Amino acid sequence: MEIKERILSKAEALFWKFGTRSITMDDISRDIGISKKTLYQHFTDKDDIVYQVIQYRMDQNRENVSCRLATAQDPIEEILLASELMRQYLAEMNPALLIDVQRHYPRAWEICTEFKEKFLLESIRSNLKRGIEQGLYRSEIDIEIMARLRVELIRMAYDTDVFPRMLAGMKEVQIQLLHHFVRGILTEKGSIIYNQYVQQYQNDPAFSPK
Amino acid sequence: MEIKERILSKAEALFWKFGTRSITMDDISRDIGISKKTLYQHFTDKDDIVYQVIQYRMDQNRENVSCRLATAQDPIEEILLASELMRQYLAEMNPALLIDVQRHYPRAWEICTEFKEKFLLESIRSNLKRGIEQGLYRSEIDIEIMARLRVELIRMAYDTDVFPRMLAGMKEVQIQLLHHFVRGILTEKGSIIYNQYVQQYQNDPAFSPK
Numbered sequence: 001m002e003i004k005e006r007i008l009s010k011a012e013a014l015f016w017k018f019g020t021r022s023i024t025m026d027d028i029s030r031d032i033g034i035s036k037k038t039l040y041q042h043f044t045d046k047d048d049i050v051y052q053v054i055q056y057r058m059d060q061n062r063e064n065v066s067c068r069l070a071t072a073q074d075p076i077e078e079i080l081l082a083s084e085l086m087r088q089y090l091a092e093m094n095p096a097l098l099i100d101v102q103r104h105y106p107r108a109w110e111i112c113t114e115f116k117e118k119f120l121l122e123s124i125r126s127n128l129k130r131g132i133e134q135g136l137y138r139s140e141i142d143i144e145i146m147a148r149l150r151v152e153l154i155r156m157a158y159d160t161d162v163f164p165r166m167l168a169g170m171k172e173v174q175i176q177l178l179h180h181f182v183r184g185i186l187t188e189k190g191s192i193i194y195n196q197y198v199q200q201y202q203n204d205p206a207f208s209p210k
Numbered sequence: 211m212e213i214k215e216r217i218l219s220k221a222e223a224l225f226w227k228f229g230t231r232s233i234t235m236d237d238i239s240r241d242i243g244i245s246k247k248t249l250y251q252h253f254t255d256k257d258d259i260v261y262q263v264i265q266y267r268m269d270q271n272r273e274n275v276s277c278r279l280a281t282a283q284d285p286i287e288e289i290l291l292a293s294e295l296m297r298q299y300l301a302e303m304n305p306a307l308l309i310d311v312q313r314h315y316p317r318a319w320e321i322c323t324e325f326k327e328k329f330l331l332e333s334i335r336s337n338l339k340r341g342i343e344q345g346l347y348r349s350e351i352d353i354e355i356m357a358r359l360r361v362e363l364i365r366m367a368y369d370t371d372v373f374p375r376m377l378a379g380m381k382e383v384q385i386q387l388l389h390h391f392v393r394g395i396l397t398e399k400g401s402i403i404y405n406q407y408v409q410q411y412q413n414d415p416a417f418s419p420k
Contacts, residue, residue: 145373145386152372162362163355176355184394 004042005056007032012053016093020050020100047105054101054108058115061089065123075131076182076194080201082123083178086154087171095158116151124150128185136190146185153177214252215266217242222263226303230260230310257315264311264318268325271299275333285341286392286404290411292333293388296364297381305368326361334360338395346400356395363387 010032014023025046029039043049065085072078102109124147131137156162157174179198186194220242224233235256239249253259275295282288312319334357341347366372367384389408396404 141390142382142386145383146390148373149366149387149390152366156359156362163358172352173355176352177359180351180356180359180394181390184390 003034003038007034007039007042007049008053008056011049012057015050015053015097019094019097020046020104025049047107050101050105051108051111054105054111058111058119061085061115062119074136074193075127075134076136076186076190077197079124079127079131079182080178080197082127083154083174086120087174090154090158091171116155120154121147121151131185131190135187136193137185138187141185150181153181213244213248217244217249217252217259218263218266221259222267225260225263225307229304229307230256230314257317260311260315261318261321264315264321268321268329271295271325272329284346284403285337285344286346286396286400287407289334289337289341289392290388290407292337293364293384296330297384300364300368301381326365330364331357331361341395341400345397346403347395348397351395360391363391 007028011023011028014028014031023046025036025039028049029036032039043052065082068081068085069078072081098112101112125143128137128141128143128146132139132141132143154174157170157177163170163173182194183191217238221233221238224238224241233256235246235249238259239246242249253262275292278291278295279288282291308322311322335353338347338351338353338356342349342351342353364384367380367387373380373383392404393401
């Protein structure tokens, strides 16, 4: 791993654990065992590190999602796999860190918004389009409305105003919302295939619809 | 109509049209053609009128919904009718007025929140429970999660952050979200009945799934 990538990976771990605000350039260089001079050769300041850490993470996520989805047999398996990956990413994230970035690092936050708006929304649009073409999703659905609904459902599962924490685990909320969403768009042909995946994944708790 | 109800009805019309802030006690008494003294016999101040207008409106809505739903044959027709009523109420409301009330009349806003949290949420829970008992909705759905999802979907259709206004009419968004929600919870038996309602209502644009 080249030095820059090593710095990003270590800085990310520090931010994840302690948030961005309490971590200084000194902390980062000490933790990696490099001089501050070396650190400043690669990054202009902490803002720059936060920005590049977020960019690095989103690039990684995008790449992982693309690799994983290439193995899907059809749009239905794709949406199930993609949702599970998103769930994993979001579970690993420290929500306090995201709020921190949103409040204090607008440039870095823009990358998160872009990930959601461009990559996520575009992937779902494409999935819905192919699903309709293959006769798996109903042709009456409005792709734009349904794609935006799905993005919002991913966010909503974490919204304690909508789903107070005591009711059910976040994971249960996400899984219910995912399977409800998919069932709501399926044709009869799609339902048969969907039920096969539910059977196939039934021992995998990540995919269980209940 | 007794005088108090007449005041509430006129004040409501004024608020709907001009918002609450620009309307004074003078405007209200002048518009109704009563003295300010008479107005103050029934209401302590404008806050009191706003509060009672909202309460009156929510009571009316609750009563209308209950009457209308008593005609439904089963939980599926009930959810279709109820959603259409909610859509009508929200379409009649001036969004600027709601924001006004939320910001400046916390006591009145509490009635709106209570309508949403208690009446709406409780009605949907009850609908889902009966639908499951009658074999129309899948028994695997989590009633609490799905009820809160449905309340949030009603709100979401008006959220221009989620559905930018240029994309589709609000009505189209609401109808797509409603029918997607219902399809997502149906059993096979429920699907047959649902499709009959879609057929039956197909010439009624309010119910058309597309």
